[in-house]
Amino acid sequence: MAIIEVSNLKKSFGELEVLKQITFDVNKNDVVAVVGPSGSGKSTMLRSLVYLEEINDGSISVAGHKLVESGIYSKPKEINLITSKMGMVFQHFNLFPHLTVQENLEIAPKLLKKEPFSVIQRRSTELLEKVGLSDRAKAYPSQLSGGQKQRVAIARALMMDPEILLFDEPTSALDPELTGEVLQVMKNLAEEHMTMIVVTHEMEFAKEVANRAIFMDNGEIIETGHPSVLFTNPQFDRTKAFLNRTLR
């Protein structure tokens, strides 16, 4: 069952067409890896799903609710409902520097969820344990390593109980030796059948964890398929060229 449906998505920055006719579905429990060269529109596509970018034309619906149809957005209330189904993890973490790790996790549910603070606290404690950072609950983001920051960011996104998690190059800003700990957390989430869309350059991770890969180039989806097939037996020259550059 498709939980995200995207059709004919178009987006331009001025003269520059960054997304041309993007169409794809994501099923519940899918782990989708979106790969492709820099500037291919991967991040813009991902950001459109949570209304961080406004698209010019096309439709997006999430869990049966229409975010935008033929370029016309739903009412703000409906948009909020839809974006609240998704959590997002950014390349540069975007933790709140003035709040401790635990406060970073708790601020959104505290303001938005109608549940007792003790419940929120219990969940933040559990999630910090899950990402292996129970001992850093009182630390400020500036006191953490990049890998730790990103694990906090994942836990923060999970606090709002999203149905779908979006990752925008979650390991690209990390030192190579710190990517493993973040990818491990993501792998665990995949094993728990979290629906995930991951824009990434980590081809190994995509191969190992994703059940679907989408290859984008120049604002278009060139091909899509199971990573084991797409990465080993690509149908299109552009995919081949990209894989030759990255999988060497």
Next chain:
Amino acid sequence: MSTEFINMIMPMLEGAKVTILLFLIAIVSSIPLGFILTLGVKSNNKIVSWLAQTYIYLMRGTPLLLQLLFICFGLPLLPVVGEYLVLDRFVAACLGFILNYAAYFAEIFRGGLLAIDKGQYEASHVLGLNKWQTTTRIILPQMFRIALPAISNESVTLVKDTALLYAVAVPELLHFAQTAVNRDFTVVPFFFAGMIYLAITLVLTMFFKWLERRFKFV
């Protein structure tokens, strides 16, 4: 202590009270006003933004002394409305300082806002915070922290600028020092005045240093 010394120092301490009072009134009023001006500049409404920017330009582009003289001696000379604009000197001076310093604080806060990464807004959006929650919980605390050293600096300047009251004949610290110098033919009152200013700015600097430590997160 000799009576001579007491006769010299007591009026100066009285004057220092005026100085401190003006400082407190000006800073407590101009910081919120400055923040409102920042919001005005950032407003999507072009007219509001233009008005705020023009105001800041005027206030920062002309001497504070000119503004003080204008409020104290210029306003009453305006045709028709002038007779209603004869303000108490101290009130007029307070008004001048508040209006002027608000413009500087507005620029300081704007700088603080510019320093905040757009990722902070994006993370707030994705977590579902609305505009108000994002502003009050995420942006403002960071903005104030970033702006703190500049606010501290501006406050020290404000303490010293209170001496401009001398020009509009509101008796404050410097006024009494000058009177004592003239009366007693001695330079000592100037030194005392300097020491009192230093004491005030020292307390102020220590207070802001404490604030900076208290809200340290980077």
